[in-house]
Amino acid sequence: MPKHYDLLIFDWDGTLMDSAGVIVDSIQRACEDIGLAAPGDRASRQIIGLGLVQALQTLLPDLPAEDYPRLVERYRHHYLGRDNDIPLFEGVADSISRLHASGFQLAVATGKSRLGLERALASSGLGEWFSATRCADQTHSKPHPAMVLELIEELDADPDRTLVIGDTSHDLLMASNAGVASLGVTYGAHELDDLRPHAPLALMDSFAEVDAWLNANA
Numbered sequence: 001m002p003k004h005y006d007l008l009i010f011d012w013d014g015t016l017m018d019s020a021g022v023i024v025d026s027i028q029r030a031c032e033d034i035g036l037a038a039p040g041d042r043a044s045r046q047i048i049g050l051g052l053v054q055a056l057q058t059l060l061p062d063l064p065a066e067d068y069p070r071l072v073e074r075y076r077h078h079y080l081g082r083d084n085d086i087p088l089f090e091g092v093a094d095s096i097s098r099l100h101a102s103g104f105q106l107a108v109a110t111g112k113s114r115l116g117l118e119r120a121l122a123s124s125g126l127g128e129w130f131s132a133t134r135c136a137d138q139t140h141s142k143p144h145p146a147m148v149l150e151l152i153e154e155l156d157a158d159p160d161r162t163l164v165i166g167d168t169s170h171d172l173l174m175a176s177n178a179g180v181a182s183l184g185v186t187y188g189a190h191e192l193d194d195l196r197p198h199a200p201l202a203l204m205d206s207f208a209e210v211d212a213w214l215n216a217n218a
Contacts, residue, residue, distance in 0.1 A: 005218045007157040009148060011166035012110040014048060014188025019086045023048055030074035048189035049111045049168035051136030084123050095211040100129040105155050108133040109147035131155055142170040145178035172198035185210060
């Protein structure tokens with residue numbers, strides 16, 4: 001069966017790695033560290049996928065500008081103390097290696113920092129399968145289309161044969177802004193009702209469903 005897509009661009013947190021809960025907890029602990037009330041789980045999940053500074057500014061728009069560096073430092077303190085223990089979702093490692101072996105170009109577009117993604121790629125063992133990656137501290141944060149457009153240019157890919165897979169509205173809106181197709185996953189940070197308005201090709205409730213869809217349709 002001929003392939004419909006050549007380039008698959010995956011989000012990281014909440015799509016490949018089961019990290020949303022740790023991110024939420026780290027945000028809440030960081031807020032408490034600087035004397036703020038911890039934001040609720042849903043509000044904290046809504047900003048996952050954005051670059052860290054943009055995420056915290058979105059979550060806490062009234063915080064004085066001089067307090068953000070301290071908040072960022074406390075977030076990193078809590079998150080980095082646990083990031084080596086965060087697992088991939090079940091089936092991710094096998095699926096990614098199979099997709100690579102099948103001839104797909106694989107890439108990552110993430111709100112993580114470059115340092116954070118390199119740590120995650122090393123700890124997960126997935127680094128060898130991805131041809132290119134983009135992080136929020138290298139270019140515009142989601143939902144700006146820059147990450148997707150830069151990856152397409154770097155890998156000499158066709159936008160019509162590019163697919164973005166992500167768990168947040170930021171991922172799906174980034175794909176739409178870049179003029180490429182998307183798949184949404186409901187097992188990560190954002191809920192079904194957050195994803196549906198952005199018209200992904202399909203919505204998946206597990207990575208096993210993502211794998212099956214890609215095998216049948218990509």
